[in-house]
Amino acid sequence: MRLWWRFLPLLKPYRGRLLVTFLATLVRPLLNAAKIYLLKLIVDNLAQSPTSQLALIICGAYLLIALVKGGANFVDQYYGAFVGGRMVIDLRQRLYDRFLRLSLRYHGEHRVGESISRLMSDVGAIEDLLVSGLTDGLSQALTVLIFAGMLFSLDPRLALISLLILPFLFASLVVYAQKSRVASREVRTRLAELTSTAEEGFSTIALVKTFMRMEHEETRLRERGMQHWKARQRVATLRGIFVPVSDVVATVGTVIVVYFGAQALATGTLTIGGLVIFLGYLGQLYTPLLGLSRLGNTMQGGFAAAERVAETLDLPESEDEPRAATCPWSVLLPEQAASVPALVFDHVTFAYKAEQPVLRDFSLTVPAGAIVALVGASGAGKSTAVALLQRLYDPDNGRILFFGHDLCEFDTETLRQRLAVVPQEVSLLMGTVRDNIVYGRLDATEEIITRAAQQAGVGEMKLPEGLDTHIGARGTRLSGGQRQRIAIARALVREAPLLILDEATSALDALAEERLRTTLEVLRKRHTILLIAHRLSTVRTADMIAVVDGGRVVEFGNHVSLLARNGAYAALVQAQLSVDVMQQTPMVSPRLPSPSLFS
Ligand SMILES: Nc1ncnc2c1ncn2[C@@H]1O[C@H](COP(=O)(O)OP(=O)(O)O)[C@@H](O)[C@H]1O
Numbered sequence: 308m309r310l311w312w313r314f315l316p317l318l319k320p321y322r323g324r325l326l327v328t329f330l331a332t333l334v335r336p337l338l339n340a341a342k343i344y345l346l347k348l349i350v351d352n353l354a355q356s357p358t359s360q361l362a363l364i365i366c367g368a369y370l371l372i373a374l375v376k377g378g379a380n381f382v383d384q385y386y387g388a389f390v391g392g393r394m395v396i397d398l399r400q401r402l403y404d405r406f407l408r409l410s411l412r413y414h415g416e417h418r419v420g421e422s423i424s425r426l427m428s429d430v431g432a433i434e435d436l437l438v439s440g441l442t443d444g445l446s447q448a449l450t451v452l453i454f455a456g457m458l459f460s461l462d463p464r465l466a467l468i469s470l471l472i473l474p475f476l477f478a479s480l481v482v483y484a485q486k487s488r489v490a491s492r493e494v495r496t497r498l499a500e501l502t503s504t505a506e507e508g509f510s511t512i513a514l515v516k517t518f519m520r521m522e523h524e525e526t527r528l529r530e531r532g533m534q535h536w537k538a539r540q541r542v543a544t545l546r547g548i549f550v551p552v553s554d555v556v557a558t559v560g561t562v563i564v565v566y567f568g569a570q571a572l573a574t575g576t577l578t579i580g581g582l583v584i585f586l587g588y589l590g591q592l593y594t595p596l597l598g599l600s601r602l603g604n605t606m607q608g609g610f611a612a613a614e615r616v617a618e619t620l621d622l623p624e625s626e627d628e629p630r631a632a633t634c635p636w637s638v639l640l641p642e643q644a645a646s647v648p649a650l651v652f653d654h655v656t657f658a659y660k661a662e663q664p665v666l667r668d669f670s671l672t673v674p675a676g677a678i679v680a681l682v683g684a685s686g687a688g689k690s691t692a693v694a695l696l697q698r699l700y701d702p703d704n705g706r707i708l709f710f711g712h713d714l715c716e717f718d719t720e721t722l723r724q725r726l727a728v729v730p731q732e733v734s735l736l737m738g739t740v741r742d743n744i745v746y747g748r749l750d751a752t753e754e755i756i757t758r759a760a761q762q763a764g765v766g767e768m769k770l771p772e773g774l775d776t777h778i779g780a781r782g783t784r785l786s787g788g789q790r791q792r793i794a795i796a797r798a799l800v801r802e803a804p805l806l807i808l809d810e811a812t813s814a815l816d817a818l819a820e821e822r823l824r825t826t827l828e829v830l831r832k833r834h835t836i837l838l839i840a841h842r843l844s845t846v847r848t849a850d851m852i853a854v855v856d857g858g859r860v861v862e863f864g865n866h867v868s869l870l871a872r873n874g875a876y877a878a879l880v881q882a883q884l885s886v887d888v889m890q891q892t893p894m895v896s897p898r899l900p901s902p903s904l905f906s
Pocket residue numbers: 415659660665683684685686687688689690691692
């Protein structure tokens with residue numbers, strides 16, 4: 308019931324059309340009853356006195372009924388589909404919006420396939436519940452009422468006797484409904500798992516091929532398929548048992564009527580035509596009753612789906628990524644803020660999972676207009692610091708200040724508009740190079756796009772159709788370095804005060820990297836740059852270098868001072884150099900690819 312009230316308001320915008328659909332649905336049982344009644348006229352009256360006038364009236368009535376029913380059917384189909392379809396769009400939109408705002412933490416714990424099945428099949432099941440469920444239910448309930456009324460008006464005693472079987476019919480129906488609710492929920496869960504498995508196979512297709520895991524994936528899908536099949540089989544078995552059982556019960560009802568109806572014929576309380584249509588009404592009374600049970604099935608599925616959708620919509624706000632708070636950005640224009648550091652990590656502690664801190668007492672100051680490099684072994688926590696900076700997560704302890712203001716003071720939209728991030732894992736969308744660059748800033752002018760593309764080295768990629776070249780799904784038609792250049796261009800079009808490059812140069816060749824360094828030199832006049840990199844050639848030109856180890860900054864200074872300090876940075880550089888010597892490669896030169904400092 309609670310779920311009804313929850314989702315019924317979705318129909319509100321379409322209530323006019325829904326009303327028309329309802330009216331059309333309600334006309335049908337009336338017409339069906341009238342059509343059966345015509346039989347009585349034929350058997351009792353027309354047979355007695357075959358006057359052509361009565362015959363004409365009956366013929367006309369048949370035609371009229373067919374026409375009106377046809378019209379009602381059209382209205383029912385058309386507007387039913389209209390309302391249902393629009394409701395699906397509205398609900399799916401709301402749910403998708405919710406999903407997109409849920410935190411990375413949430414998405415990390417849930418399979419994509421599950422979320423998709425919630426978005427698609429669960430929303431569809433709610434439509435069945437609200438639209439076809441409501442209209443079918445109403446039409447069937449009305450049929451039961453009208454037809455039962457006809458039975459009583461024909462012969463109350465016979466009607467009572469024939470309805471004796473109803474309790475039995477209902478009992479079997481209730482048992483069936485309960486069992487099928489559980490079973491159909493299982494089917495949906497298994498289907499979601501099946502979808503997830505296939506989705507994972509497709510999204511890792513290159514990996515599957517590299518390791519020749521086709522058979523393994525096939526087996527996995529088959530196992531899921533078997534589980535799904537078993538669940539469906541249970542539903543089919545339940546229905547397989549219920550339908551014949553209710554059929555037999557209904558037949559018992561018919562048998563009773565024939566037996567007692569014959570007596571009523573003899574005593575003259577019922578005409579032949581009366582008995583014929585009595586059987587007609589009775590026969591068509593069971594159909595909507597069984598229909599109601601099938602409807603029960605739809606409704607069980609619908610309720611199960613509605614529960615899951617409501618669960619997602621009702622997730623507490625703590626499951627969302629942080630939003631909250633407002634700070635007038637105007638006070639933070641970079642020009643005005645030049646005197647305060649662009650970014651301060653102030654004793655930040657953070658754990659993805661409780662008790663396993665990834666950042667411990669992480670402190671770092673990035674002066675406005677500077678280029679600061681973060682270096683350190685994989686897993687040290689560099690990308691995590693970038694995630695916190697975007698408020699993908701909030702620190703457990705400590706503060707992060709952005710131009711002097713705690714990040715919590717901004718709503719995420721305001722904040723992220725001021726950040727341009729090239730993430731460590733490049734994600735590209737299906738479409739052209741231009742589509743992917745513009746994704747960084749939807750209102751970017753042609754001039755900005757061209758400049759960003761040029762600065763990121765996209766122009767040199769010798770793309771067959773320039774920026775309008777299609778890059779395939781997830782950029783599969785590009786090399787790693789090419790993907791990275793597009794990701795950099797996408798960040799550059801934002802012209803945001805803080806530019807963050809998280810190992811954004813790892814796949815670039817030396818020339819492209821050199822160009823990027825020149826670009827950064829140009830940008831630094833108006834932007835602050837946080838650079839996570841491994842290559843010495845990139846790192847050494849930064850104003851400041853922070854060495855991250857075990858979730859904290861252990862050393863901070865420029866290349867020369869850190870070398871002189873002879874600490875962690877010097878050790879890392881030394882390790883780098885000895886690798887160079889062993890490989891007998893010339894010392895780091897900006898024109899040659901330099902091996903990684905740390906990896
Ligand atoms: N989404 C996540 N959930 C749980 N643990 C994570 C997640 N992302 C990273 N980690 C863990 O946090 C640590 C730091 O990761 P990260 O910040 O990506 O390191 P870096 O970028 O310095 O290589 C790693 O030990 C990693 O296992």
